[in-house]
Amino acid sequence: MVEYWNKIIWPMLEGAQMTVLLFFIAIIVSIPLGFLLTLAVKSSFKPLSWLAQSYITIMRGTPLLLQLLLICFGLPMLPIIGEYLVFDRFVAACIGFVLNYAAYFAEIFRGGLLAIDKGQYEAAQVLGLSKWQTTTRVILPQMFRVALPAVSNESITLIKDTALLYAVAVPELLHFAQTAVNRDFTIVPYFIAGVIYLIMTLILTMFFKWLERRYKFE
Amino acid sequence: MSLIQVSNLKKSFGTNEVLKQISFSLEKNEVVAIIGPSGSGKSTLLRSLINLEQINGGSIQIDNDYLVHDGVYVKPNDIKKVTGKMGMVFQHFNLFPHLTVKQNLEMAPKLLNHQPAIEIETHAKDLLDKVGLTEKADAYPSNLSGGQKQRVAIARALMLNPDILLFDEPTSALDPELTGEVLKVMKDLAEESMTMIVVTHEMGFAREVADRVVFMDGGEIIESGIPKDFFSNPQAERTKMFLQRNYK
Numbered sequence: 001m002v003e004y005w006n007k008i009i010w011p012m013l014e015g016a017q018m019t020v021l022l023f024f025i026a027i028i029v030s031i032p033l034g035f036l037l038t039l040a041v042k043s044s045f046k047p048l049s050w051l052a053q054s055y056i057t058i059m060r061g062t063p064l065l066l067q068l069l070l071i072c073f074g075l076p077m078l079p080i081i082g083e084y085l086v087f088d089r090f091v092a093a094c095i096g097f098v099l100n101y102a103a104y105f106a107e108i109f110r111g112g113l114l115a116i117d118k119g120q121y122e123a124a125q126v127l128g129l130s131k132w133q134t135t136t137r138v139i140l141p142q143m144f145r146v147a148l149p150a151v152s153n154e155s156i157t158l159i160k161d162t163a164l165l166y167a168v169a170v171p172e173l174l175h176f177a178q179t180a181v182n183r184d185f186t187i188v189p190y191f192i193a194g195v196i197y198l199i200m201t202l203i204l205t206m207f208f209k210w211l212e213r214r215y216k217f218e
Numbered sequence: 219m220s221l222i223q224v225s226n227l228k229k230s231f232g233t234n235e236v237l238k239q240i241s242f243s244l245e246k247n248e249v250v251a252i253i254g255p256s257g258s259g260k261s262t263l264l265r266s267l268i269n270l271e272q273i274n275g276g277s278i279q280i281d282n283d284y285l286v287h288d289g290v291y292v293k294p295n296d297i298k299k300v301t302g303k304m305g306m307v308f309q310h311f312n313l314f315p316h317l318t319v320k321q322n323l324e325m326a327p328k329l330l331n332h333q334p335a336i337e338i339e340t341h342a343k344d345l346l347d348k349v350g351l352t353e354k355a356d357a358y359p360s361n362l363s364g365g366q367k368q369r370v371a372i373a374r375a376l377m378l379n380p381d382i383l384l385f386d387e388p389t390s391a392l393d394p395e396l397t398g399e400v401l402k403v404m405k406d407l408a409e410e411s412m413t414m415i416v417v418t419h420e421m422g423f424a425r426e427v428a429d430r431v432v433f434m435d436g437g438e439i440i441e442s443g444i445p446k447d448f449f450s451n452p453q454a455e456r457t458k459m460f461l462q463r464n465y466k
Contacts, residue, residue: 123312126268127326128302128378137325141316217316217358 008180008189015173016196018090019162022172023200026097026158031151033098034105041110052106059103065164068096072168089170097161104154112147113139145215152208156201163197173197221246221281221382221413222267228275228289229262229437236262238437239276244382247411251424251445254434255460260417263434264384267415269301280304281381305375309387311367313359313374319346320355323374330378338377345373349403365396369403383407385416401427421465425449433457 040052059067072092075085087095116139124134144151165172177193180186220243229237236259244250252260265271267278267285275289284292285300292300313322323342327333333341346352349369359367368388375383385404389397401423408414408427418424424431425445432442433454441454449465452458 117310117312119308119310119312120314122270123308123314125270126301126304126306127374128298128330129326133329137329138314142314145316215316218360 004184008176008184009192011176011180012173012189012192012196015171015176016200018165018170018172019159020200022090022094022097022162022165023155023159025094026101027155029094029098030101031105033102035109037102037106038109038113041106042113056103056106059100060107064096064100064161065167067100068093068164068168071096089168090165093165093168093170097158101154101158105151108147108150108154109143111150112143112145115146116142145217148208148212148215152205152212155204155208159200159204160197219282220244220279221248222415223279224263224267224276226276227263227266227273227278229259229266229271229273236437237266237273240437240439241276242432242439242442244413244415246381247413248430249408249412249414249416249428250430250432251428252415252417252432252434253419253421253424253460253464254440258434259437260434261386264386264415264417268304268306268384269297270306302378303380304382304384305378305380306384307368307371307375307386307388309390311359311364311371311391313367313371315359318356318358319351319362319370322359322370323377326374327377341377342373345376346370348406349373350399363396364392365399368392368400372400372403372407382413382415385414385418387417387419389418389420419464421449421461433460435460 037052037056040048041056043049043052071087072089076082078085120138120142121134124138129137162172163174166174166178169175173193173196177189180189222242222244224243225241227237227240228235240259240263252263254260262271266273267280269285272291273286273289277287277289278285280300280303283296283300285297286292291297314325317325320342323345324338327338327341328335343352343355346355349372351366351369351373354362354366354370359370362370372383372388388404389400392400397420401420404414404416404423405427416423416428428445430442431445431448433440433448433452433456435456441448441452441457448457449461452461
C-alpha cells in the first residue's frame, strides 16, 4: 500500500509543481497587463480604446481551451509565418493563459475604477495633486481594494483552469493522475488530485482573506 | 484690490445656462454666505472659482492673478498656482478612505514637498487639536461620524495654508445634531479672520457669522448685503419669498 502510494504521489506532486508554476506566471504577468488594458479601454484615444474593448470581448467570449489549442497547434499551421510560431508547449500555454486572464482582470479593474466616487478626484485636484499622484496615491489603492474579492475569485478559477494543460499534453497534475488511473485501473489518483487542487485553492483563499483583512481600512 | 474678483461669469451645461453674467468680489478677511434655492447655481459658482467647473465666459481673478481672462484660461501651471491659494470643503467630505485621519492631512503637503516632513506632522497635530480630533489621528474615515469627517476635511484643507477657504454646503449631508460641531469650527475660523465663501442652507450661520449674504436664484445674484439688513429688510420679491419659506 505504502509502496503504491509512493509510486503515484511523487509524479503527481511533480505535476502540481507545473500547475503552481503556471499559476504564478499567469498571475504575475496578467494582472499588470490587465491593468494596462483597463487604461487602454478608458483612454480618450478612441482607436486604442476600441482595440482594447474588442480584445476583451474576443478573449472573454471564446473558450480558453480553444485559445490554447489555437496557440499550441493552430499557429504553427499558418502559411509562411507558421514555422516561427512553434513554441514549447508550456510556453505556449503560459501565453494563452496570460492573454486570456488579462482580459478578465481588465474587466475586474474597470469595475473597481467605476466604484470610485468622483469626489475623490476632486479632492485630489483641490489639494494640488498631479494626475500621476492622484492615480497612484488615491485611485489605485482604492481600486485594488474594491477589486480584491473579484481578483481572489478569478485566481481560484485560474488554479483549476490549469487542468486544461492536460488537453495540450503538458505533464501537469491531472495528466499524472490520468496516467495512473489508466495504468492501475483504480480511481484513487483522481481523489488524490482533487485533494491537491483543494489544498492549493484553500491556501489561496486564506491568503486573499488575509489581504482583505489587512486592507480593510477600518 | 479684492482678493477674489469675478466679472461677467457665464456657465452653461449644454443649452442650460446655469450662471448668467455673475459679477462679485470678496475682500480679504471677509466671510460671505451664498444662499438660494437648489439649482440656483451657487455651488457651480463656488466650484468655478477653484477650477472644478469650466466656465464659458467672463473673468476670475484670485489675489490679482487671473484664472480666466475674458473666457480664456491661463496656462495649466498658472491655473495650479492660482487655485492653490484656495482650499475647499465638500458636502460629502471626500476624505480618502484608504488613509488614516493623519495621513489624510499629511499626504498632499508631503507630496507637494514645500516643507520638511517634521513640520508637516507638527502642523497636522496642531490642526487636529484645533478641530478637536487629536484622539482620532490614527482612525480611518469609516470609523468617524459625519461631523467628525467634516472637521477632518476642514483640517485637511487648512494644511496647505490657503488664503481663502471655500465651503460647498458643508453641513447638508450631516444629521441635524452634528451640524453644530462643524459650524463651531467654521465660526472659530471666521473669528481668526479666515477669508471664506460658504454655500449654505444654514440661515442661522449666515446671519450670525457672515459679513455679507449673497442670495442667488436662477443663475443670477438677486441681492446681497450685510446679514442684519438682508434678513430683516430684503428688497427683492424673490428674496422675500425664499426667506419666508426658509427662515423664520
